[in-house]
Amino acid sequence: MHVMIIGAGIGGLSLAQGLKQAGVDVTVHERDRTRTERLQGYRIHVAPYGCRALNACLPADVYDLFVSTSGQANSTLAFYTEKLDELITLDTTEIGMDTDHRTDTFRSVSRITFREVLLAGLGDIVHFGRAFTHYTHERDGRVTAHFSDGTRATGDVLVGADGTNSAVRTQYLPQAAHADTGAVAVSGKVPLGGDAARLLPRPFSTGGAMVLAPGGYFGFLAVHEFRRDERGGALSLSPDFGIDPQLLLDNTTDYVMWNVLAKREKFGDRKALAAMSAEEIRTLVLRSVGTWHPHLLRLIEESDTGTVSVHALHTSRRPKPWAPGNVTVLGDAIHAMPPTAGAGANAAVVDAELLCRRLVAVAEGQELAAAVGAYEKDMLDHAFTKVAAANRNLEQGVADNRLALAGFKAFLRLAGRVGPIRRKMTAAMAGQQSPRSA
């Protein structure tokens, strides 16, 4: 059996690693011309369930590389008001979580590093410069992928892991198109060691922090701190991976990433926003959230304009069941979601693990359509729970509803003071049934 994966992103590469490890013949076709084209410099938060799925897909040495090149483990998720009043801090060390555990912990990884790690050992399994356009079926039922340069490849299974604007999904499941949430996230980075970051309360440097604000805006801040060797060098990537030295340099500075989310119209119309320079966008954000605590404003002010960007936030609706076959999809291609549950990449890796297991069973003799159908059901069930959570968080955050905001803040403040409730919330965040230590 030969499996063709379209897209060398987080989900596609995890699946390729898993299949290769199990001895299944696999190729990945990626439209980028090189492994370092169009690199996106933000960090990805990998939750314990994502770490476990990744560990199941990757050979032990590649998973070890993921662990050693990920940042210092995140131990907290804090909620603050825009005036920097603490509402609650969920601290995983309070429920006895070992933040250095190989899999059962929260990890923060630079997306650039993560992609390089996922490529480790795949060699010529990954074909760059291959933009998929469409597929056709052969008389014998096999599937042929066509690429924009006129080349084609034929295999037994085609997996669309080609992200939000998936060409595979567009052809295979046109009814499953993703939707614009109407909200955007503006983000930027500030060095962790600088004055601006030092002015923030401690939980802003031990994990993620939400800023609940009035007026339909909310903030999310997250720290990325590299592990360092005994000489202070960041344990990010080895130059042996062939990454551009300039990128390696950019990928070694500890930073705090800030995001301000709101409905698009709060920042102006789509066209005007697209035409703005990074400096204009930063000024616009500062003006929009001008009543926030001066230390938060200083953080935004001090971000390098090279790191400031705007992301339109997409979501998706669970499609009606369809008849499974030898074409399928995973990750953002089928369940794009806003980043408000920190779950998109985690869900893509879970898909990869689920599909890998099913395809290995097919290689061992199980019927293909039944196996793909079983994968699709499991994938839709787990991923659309995450989509619903991400949508809910986003809607709450940008709602501009003073009463609801006041109620939510009062609840968090109370929960923050009541140990058992706080620990229960921490355990739920960590994916545990109940706190291990009360």
Ligand SMILES: Cc1cc2nc3c(=O)[nH]c(=O)nc-3n(C[C@H](O)[C@H](O)[C@H](O)COP(=O)(O)OP(=O)(O)OC[C@H]3O[C@@H](n4cnc5c(N)ncnc54)[C@H](O)[C@@H]3O)c2cc1C
């Ligand atoms: C700012 C930001 C922060 C985020 N933070 C988090 C986080 O903390 N935690 C988390 O879980 N998620 C996070 N996400 C979401 C996460 O990045 C995505 O959900 C994840 O990358 C999806 O993985 P994927 O493999 O489905 O798609 P991708 O990683 O997007 O990969 C798709 C690949 O397909 C390729 N491709 C596209 N079209 C074609 C074609 N026609 N032919 C060939 N190749 C093609 C692309 O070039 C790309 O390499 C964040 C997203 C953003 C924007």
